[in-house]
Amino acid sequence: MAFDLSRAWAEIDxxxxxxxxxxxxxxxxxxxxxxxxxxxxxYGHGLRLVARSASEAGADWLAVATPRExxxxxxxxxxxxxxxxxxxxxxDAGAVVRARATPLLxxxxxxxxxxxxxxxxxxxxxxxxxxxxxxxxxxxxxASAPAFARALLELEGxxxxxxxxxxxxxxxxxxxxxxxxxxxxxVRDAVSRLARRRIVAHIANxxxxxxxxxxxxxxxxxxxxxYGFSPALAAPDSPVPVEPVMTLKARxxxxxxxxxxxxxxxxxxxxLSRPSKVAMLGIGYGxxxxxxxxxxxxxxxxxxxxxxxxxxxxxxxxxxxxxxxGVSVGDEAVLIGRQMGERISVEEIARLVQTTExxxxxxxxxxxxxxxxxxxxxxxxxxxxxxxxxxxxx
Numbered sequence: 001m002a003f004d005l006s007r008a009w010a011e012i013d014x015x016x017x018x019x020x021x022x023x024x025x026x027x028x029x030x031x032x033x034x035x036x037x038x039x040x041x042x043y044g045h046g047l048r049l050v051a052r053s054a055s056e057a058g059a060d061w062l063a064v065a066t067p068r069e070x071x072x073x074x075x076x077x078x079x080x081x082x083x084x085x086x087x088x089x090x091x092d093a094g095a096v097v098r099a100r101a102t103p104l105l106x107x108x109x110x111x112x113x114x115x116x117x118x119x120x121x122x123x124x125x126x127x128x129x130x131x132x133x134x135x136x137x138x139x140x141x142x143a144s145a146p147a148f149a150r151a152l153l154e155l156e157g158x159x160x161x162x163x164x165x166x167x168x169x170x171x172x173x174x175x176x177x178x179x180x181x182x183x184x185x186x187v188r189d190a191v192s193r194l195a196r197r198r199i200v201a202h203i204a205n206x207x208x209x210x211x212x213x214x215x216x217x218x219x220x221x222x223x224x225x226x227y228g229f230s231p232a233l234a235a236p237d238s239p240v241p242v243e244p245v246m247t248l249k250a251r252x253x254x255x256x257x258x259x260x261x262x263x264x265x266x267x268x269x270x271x272l273s274r275p276s277k278v279a280m281l282g283i284g285y286g287x288x289x290x291x292x293x294x295x296x297x298x299x300x301x302x303x304x305x306x307x308x309x310x311x312x313x314x315x316x317x318x319x320x321x322x323x324x325x326g327v328s329v330g331d332e333a334v335l336i337g338r339q340m341g342e343r344i345s346v347e348e349i350a351r352l353v354q355t356t357e358x359x360x361x362x363x364x365x366x367x368x369x370x371x372x373x374x375x376x377x378x379x380x381x382x383x384x385x386x387x388x389x390x391x392x393x394x
Contacts, residue, residue: 006282007283008248008367010248010364011247012050012372013245014245020242021226032216033060034222036051038050047064047076048076051076052076052077061080061081066086070095074100081102082102084101084102097125105130106130111158118157128164133184134168149190160195167180170205181217184201185201204217206223206225229244244345246361247336247337250283251333252281254279255327255329257276265318278309280317284314287364292352293312293352298344299317300334300339301331303340305344
């Protein structure tokens, strides 16, 4: 397959992704399930690409947020177990049953709709009970969980297989997080008695996986770690040896030699203090590259940092290439990832714009082509330089 690499693209290394799944397996052990979180287009990495590779590497579930994502995950990985993490309307129950997905439930009306659809499909749908142990979002409270479990057990077509909860602050509040683990474990034991069999419990996100081994319970739900990001405040003494899966790149589409005193981009905030070589990159906030990096972020050109000049535009970003020799139109710039000996990480960008790592990659739009690579050598052939016009004089 040919990919358009004339402007901006994200290379998704599926070999690295599979290695991350194996590293997570080594960390949690063989008896703990792994629900690979592939919601939000696999954190911007491409749901279909990631779902297939994560399943091949041994993930026990693919965790999505919506019924539509469940259907997409099912198409990508026909044999996978799929988990729907977020609430959905009763009218979407048919899509969940068709996808053979396991929903996290805290609403009886939705459960009844699922029961009707499962009976119609002659299928017994596994469901997990969502318990609110401190997130203050979806979930039944602990006191109501046994009664909710009884109601689910009475519905035909449904099989209560687990209970789940969510850490609101695994990286900052150890007391609350350990308390949540204990409380969810107690709910699991109570519901297991009602179901007359052992059911599973899961609560640990990426930060929880690193900080609380006792919170691994029966399954974990890695998101950030799956993609090679390190939760910013996670305990440094429990690392998981994962690597970044994504490299974000853009072409130099124009080079200009600008005099001292020239202003760059909207608003005229950036005035050049010296004669400068300005490289225009084919990526902007219309591609999901953060506008808040204006005047403070950088790109890598020929292994060196080129700082952003002025405001990030919708379609392009200007960088200072004055002190970087040999830059030409058509060169690859790296916005996230490594080039030669230098690196710009997602974590660094998240700190600069004061947001989370997830927010950086999930905001990438469909204009950014996702290019599947494999570190074992399966790299798609690149087209020749299309020769964008511009002043490229030395």
